[in-house]
Amino acid sequence: MLFTKCIGVFVNTIYHANMLPKEEHEEVFYQLALINVPGIGAKTGRVLLERFGSAINVFKAPLKELRIVDGVGEFKVRGFKEPDLLLKAGKELDHVIKHNINVYYQNGPYPKRLMNCTDAPLILFAKGNADLDAPKVVAIVGTRKNTDYGVKLTEELVEGLKPLGNVLIVSGLALGIDAVAHKKSVQCGLPTVGVLAHGLDRIYPAINKDLATQMISNGGLLTEYPSETIPDRNNFPMRNRIVAGMSDVTVVVESHTSGGALITAHMASGYNREVAAYPGRVNDTRSAGCNELIRTNIAAMITKADDLIDMMNWSKETKPKTVQKQLFITLTADEQKIVDLLQTKDTVHSDELYHHTGLASSQLAATLLGLEMQGVIKTLPGKNYKIF
Secondary structure, three states: OHHHHHHHHHHHHHHHHHOOOHHHHHHHHHHHHHOOOOOOOHHHHHHHHHHHOOHHHHHHOOHHHHHOOOOOHHHHHHHHHOOOHHHHHHHHHHHHHHOOOEEEEOOOOOOHHHHOOOOOOOEEEEEEOOOOOOOEEEEEEOOOOOOHHHHHHHHHHHHHHHHHOOEEEEEOOOOOHHHHHHHHHHHHOOOEEEEOOOOOOOOOOHHHHHHHHHHHHOEEEEEOOOOOOOOOOOHHHHHHHHHHHOOOEEEEOOOOOOOHHHHHHHHHHHOOOEEEEOOOOOOOHHHHHHHHHHHOOOOEEOOOHHHHHHHOOOOOOOOOOOOOOOOOOOOOHHHHHHHHHHOOOOOEEHHHHHHHHOOOHHHHHHHHHHHHHOOOEEEEOOOEEEEO
C-alpha cells in the first residue's frame, strides 16, 4: 500500500508541474520502474505485461501474484522491493520530460516491426520526429574502417532510394559506413535514425555530435538505454538487434568476417527479415564478410539501389491503386480480412497484415498459405503479398 501511495504522490507532482496527460506519465513511470527491477529482462517483462495488461497493474499486483508468474519466482520478486527503484524511475521520468524525449513501450506506442521480435527491449527512448513505422525501412551497416569504394556504394544506395519518397534509413551512428549513410540521408532530405548503445544524454563517438543534431531535424536518435548509460562495449551487440528488428531489410556495404555489421545481418536473418550485401574483391578483407554472407545465402547480392528495390518488390510510384478483381470462392472471416486489405494496395507486407488483422503469427501464416494454395494471393520477395 505504501509502495503504491509513494508512486501516486510522485506522479501527481510531475503531472501538475508539466501539465501533460497524467495517465501517460503514470504508465511511463511504471515502465521506467519495471526496467530497473533486478533480474527482470525483456522476456520476463513482456510476460508480466501480457499477464497484467500494463506496468501500472504489475506494480499494483500483490507480490504473491508476481511470484507465480513464469520466469519470476521468489528470487526475482525480491527486486520489486528495492528501496531506490522509485527514485530511479522518478529521476528518469524527470529527465525525459525536461528534454522532450519520446518514450515507446510495448503495451503502448512502439515500433510495429520491432514488436514482432521476441527479444525486443521493453522500452525505447527517442529524440526527433521520425516515423518508426515508415512504409519502408532500410538499415545500412558496414565497417568502421571503410574504403572509398564503400563510401561510393553507400552514397549511391541512399541516392537511389530517394525516389521511393517514403523510406527511412536506419544505422548505428558509428564511424565509417554508418556515418556515411546518415550524412548522405541528411543531404538527400531522407529521414534517418541512429540507434545508440548509450543514453541520449551523450553522443558517441563525439565526432558525430553535429551529425546527430542534424538528424534530429529529420529523423532522430533511438536507444533502449536510460540517461547516464555509458557506451559500454557489451551494449553495441544489443544495439544491433534494434537496427535489424525495426527494418524491412539490412544492407551490408563493407564488412570484415566479424564485427557489428555481420552481427546485425545475422540478427536480421534470424528475425526472418531480408538481408542484402554488396560483393567485393576476394582478397579485400573489408569485403570478406559481405562475400561470405552472399556465399552462404544469408544475403542476396546487390550492386545498386535498383537491385534492392526489385528484391523488395518496392515501386517508385507511391500512389496506390485499387484492385478490381472479383473472387468467386467462399472465404473465411480471417481470409476476408486479408483479401480486403490486399485489394486496396499493390502489395502489403506481412507486418502490416499482422497488425491489421489481429491474427496470431501462426494463424496468419496458415491463412496466407491457404489463400496462396487457392490461387487467391501471391507471395513476393521481402515478405510481401498481393492479389494473384
